[in-house]
Amino acid sequence: MELISIDSDADFDYIREFINSLTTAKKVHVWTSGNDVGTEGVFKWMSNGRRVFSNRCHKGQPDNASSNEDCIHFWHLSNVYLLNDLNCNSKSRATNCNTQI
């Protein structure tokens, strides 16, 4: 299994629409490969090492809440999916998206 990396706004929009189409009844977290495990505050995609763009994050995110959030996921909040950092071990309503784009 490979977690997704997102290289452009167009890819982001495509993936978000895909996630929305799959989870109409129950909104879930969808993990991506983005993380700041290597250097706190510097988020990179695991597969290619490119920086995660921050213009598609929820307001105030990423916030490294409780100094323990290193993994990027799609978070459905205020009726929209945007990115957020979350504890990598969180299992709350989580799923994976390993579709090749």
Ligand SMILES: [Ca+2]
């Ligand atoms: Ca972090």
Ligand SMILES: [Ca+2]
């Ligand atoms: Ca967060």
